[in-house]
Amino acid sequence: MNVPSPAMLSAKNFKSDTKPIWCPGCGDYAVLTSLTRALASLGRPPEEVAMISGIGCSSRIPAYMNCYGFHGVHGRALPLATGLKVARPDLTVIAAGGDGDGYSIGGNHFMHACRRNVDLTYIVMDNHVYGMTKGQSSPTTEPDWDNALTPGGTGVRPFQPLVVALASGANFVARAFSGDIVGTADIMTQAIKSPGFSLVEVLSPCVTFRPEQREWKDLVRPSPVPATDDPARAARRLMTDDGFNIGVLYTGQRQPYRPKGSETEKSLDALCQEFVI
Amino acid sequence: MSDARQQRMLLTGNHAVAWAARLARPKVVPGYPITPQTPILEKLTEFHASGELDAELITPESEHSVMAACIPASLTGVRVFTATASQGLLLMHELLHYASGARAPIVMANVNRTPASPWGFWPDQTDSVAQRDTGWIQFYSESAQESLDTVIQAFRVAEAVLVPTMVNHDAFYVSHAVEPVEVPHQDVVDGFLPAYSPPHRIDPQNPESWGNVVTQEMYNRHRRDLGEALARVPEVALQADREWGALTGRSWGIVERYRCEGAATVIVTMGSMCGTVRDAVDALRQSGHAAGLLKIRLFRPLPVEALRAALVGVPDVVVLDRNYSPGHGGVLHQELRAALYGIDKAPRIHGLLAGVGGMNVSAERIADLVRETVVGAPRAESVWVK
Numbered sequence: 214m215n216v217p218s219p220a221m222l223s224a225k226n227f228k229s230d231t232k233p234i235w236c237p238g239c240g241d242y243a244v245l246t247s248l249t250r251a252l253a254s255l256g257r258p259p260e261e262v263a264m265i266s267g268i269g270c271s272s273r274i275p276a277y278m279n280c281y282g283f284h285g286v287h288g289r290a291l292p293l294a295t296g297l298k299v300a301r302p303d304l305t306v307i308a309a310g311g312d313g314d315g316y317s318i319g320g321n322h323f324m325h326a327c328r329r330n331v332d333l334t335y336i337v338m339d340n341h342v343y344g345m346t347k348g349q350s351s352p353t354t355e356p357d358w359d360n361a362l363t364p365g366g367t368g369v370r371p372f373q374p375l376v377v378a379l380a381s382g383a384n385f386v387a388r389a390f391s392g393d394i395v396g397t398a399d400i401m402t403q404a405i406k407s408p409g410f411s412l413v414e415v416l417s418p419c420v421t422f423r424p425e426q427r428e429w430k431d432l433v434r435p436s437p438v439p440a441t442d443d444p445a446r447a448a449r450r451l452m453t454d455d456g457f458n459i460g461v462l463y464t465g466q467r468q469p470y471r472p473k474g475s476e477t478e479k480s481l482d483a484l485c486q487e488f489v490i
Numbered sequence: 491m492s493d494a495r496q497q498r499m500l501l502t503g504n505h506a507v508a509w510a511a512r513l514a515r516p517k518v519v520p521g522y523p524i525t526p527q528t529p530i531l532e533k534l535t536e537f538h539a540s541g542e543l544d545a546e547l548i549t550p551e552s553e554h555s556v557m558a559a560c561i562p563a564s565l566t567g568v569r570v571f572t573a574t575a576s577q578g579l580l581l582m583h584e585l586l587h588y589a590s591g592a593r594a595p596i597v598m599a600n601v602n603r604t605p606a607s608p609w610g611f612w613p614d615q616t617d618s619v620a621q622r623d624t625g626w627i628q629f630y631s632e633s634a635q636e637s638l639d640t641v642i643q644a645f646r647v648a649e650a651v652l653v654p655t656m657v658n659h660d661a662f663y664v665s666h667a668v669e670p671v672e673v674p675h676q677d678v679v680d681g682f683l684p685a686y687s688p689p690h691r692i693d694p695q696n697p698e699s700w701g702n703v704v705t706q707e708m709y710n711r712h713r714r715d716l717g718e719a720l721a722r723v724p725e726v727a728l729q730a731d732r733e734w735g736a737l738t739g740r741s742w743g744i745v746e747r748y749r750c751e752g753a754a755t756v757i758v759t760m761g762s763m764c765g766t767v768r769d770a771v772d773a774l775r776q777s778g779h780a781a782g783l784l785k786i787r788l789f790r791p792l793p794v795e796a797l798r799a800a801l802v803g804v805p806d807v808v809v810l811d812r813n814y815s816p817g818h819g820g821v822l823h824q825e826l827r828a829a830l831y832g833i834d835k836a837p838r839i840h841g842l843l844a845g846v847g848g849m850n851v852s853a854e855r856i857a858d859l860v861r862e863t864v865v866g867a868p869r870a871e872s873v874w875v876k
Contacts, residue, residue, distance in 0.1 A: 286606065287577060318552035346523035361532040362523060363549060364539040
């Protein structure tokens with residue numbers, strides 16, 4: 214297809230012809246719109262962007278986008294994205310998935326991706342449920358949520374992704390709400406621009422298995438204070454908020470992971486000098 | 491037969507498995523949802539919630555963690571059940587080896603589904619045949635009733651030889667199809683499955699440990715012990731099946747011969763395709779082609795003696811593989827050739843890759859394929875057919 218010059222890119226240029234098969238009303242449709250708008254506003258042509266996902270409803274997103282895509286293995290979006298980014302640092306690499314994929318089966322990778330701080334953006338469409346397998350508790354599900362696999366709820370404390378991200382070294386931590394397309398696109402734009410590992414946790418309602426999440430639109434609110442670069446303050450905010458403060462919550466100063474190869478390349482002249490007789 | 495000892499219910503294959511697991515009285519059931527297995531765990535949860543299953547149900551964060559939880563639970567000396575499919579089974583691979591090495595007689599149902607990549611949810615046995623070297627006993631079932639009976643028998647066999655056991659049935663064709671199923675009463679199963687009491691267990695009163703680093707000689711001996719246990723399985727499984735038959739009127743054998751008398755051609759396969767092949771065999775017989783079916787129910791250990799006895803002197807054997815080992819072909823084709831190699835009056839063995847990726851293969855098509863295949867010499871490789 215003819216891709217316009219970067220300044221002329223629109224969200225449409227990042228959407229594929231494949232029609233999403235998400236349920237009507239699923240929050241992920243809006244996430245797709247926000248993300249394609251964010252990419253258009255950044256002016257990166259589609260061939261310089263790669264979408265990497267794991268397994269789950271939200272992990273279908275690469276198929277619905279016009280850029281490089283990789284629908285990976287359950288829980289492994291971040292290792293795949295890491296491998297791609299270190300091999301091709303010039304690409305904009307975005308990993309995406311849900312709370313089951315990212316915090317349950319892939320939870321270990323989440324922690325270590327934050328530590329490694331590779332220049333990636335990780336978009337988690339969090340609906341507090343395993344949707345693709347028809348409605349079981351995920352790590353972020355409320356402990357008393359009744360479902361077929363854990364009647365009466367798991368009784369287990371929900372996973373705190375933003376706190377774990379901060380503690381593990383993520384450089385950018387934000388929470389968005391899928392219903393706010395403009396705001397989410399703006400947060401995603403900042404996340405992609407931010408060097409190092411960026412987590413965008415998007416509250417994205419599952420209207421099929423968690424219909425009560427339709428009320429999220431009335432519960433979310435802009436974060437009352439701007440982003441901080443102080444991890445201690447961020448930790449206090451994240452430990453005490455109720456999960457509905459929307460916005461960029463933390464932006465750190467850590468140097469992103471840089472493959473050793475790229476340093477060698479930069480100092481090639483210096484290296485040559487060492488061999489001058 | 492519906493009598494005082496059994497009750498007839500309409501069940502899917504998955505719910506039949508859940509009923510079997512419930513009747514076996516497992517004490518620990520770790521599980522992770524995956525399509526098309528999830529209804530097994532959900533049904534067990536329903537039993538648990540209504541007080542009909544006294545077990546610890548836990549939901550770890552992945553299938554790898556599920557199998558990790560199963561092993562020490564089993565080693566405490568209690569019955570452990572779990573269920574998975576496809577990617578879940580593949581993720582467990584490392585711990586499947588560990589479970590058999592630790593001699594933990596876990597029983598696991600696996601719903602056969604295509605492995606990625608690309609993604610699919612179709613019936614294909616590549617997931618479980620790829621686990622053939624992990625030391626697990628493997629059964630394949632073609633119906634909801636057989637799955638119920640096999641899971642109950644699997645506990646008996648697993649605990650008799652202290653080897654974990656996998657019961658496989660095909661995605662959707664068996665897992666989601668509804669059939670009338672005779673569900674035995676609890677006392678029938680209690681009589682069939684004695685209380686599990688292993689010779690060694692994790693017991694604070696008598697501390698022992700598992701999985702330590704050993705010398706080459708000890709490791710070698712350990713593998714041979716495992717092999718000897720597996721070698722006992724065909725006999726143990728047949729005995730269990732006979733006793734089950736006496737209790738319920740149903741026995742399935744470790745292989746089943748259907749219309750094999752005087753057969754010029756015997757079709758060999760396993761899983762749901764067996765039902766279709768029965769129709770193909772009837773059609774072939776009707777048209778004057780003396781065909782039969784040899785169904786493999788016990789795949790690991792492969793019942794070589796039973797296969798040889800059933801197939802010696804048969805002119806042509808046509809193996810249908812609903813799995814694919816890239817670089818080789820059909821796994822059952824390979825296994826059959828190895829099992830029958832070197833015997834007197836060995837059949838000509840033809841291998842067909844039929845139904846790989848969940849492709850539907852009708853009885854008419856199977857009959858045609860058999861007619862077309864046996865006129866030629868067997869090919870070295872498995873042949874792709876549709």
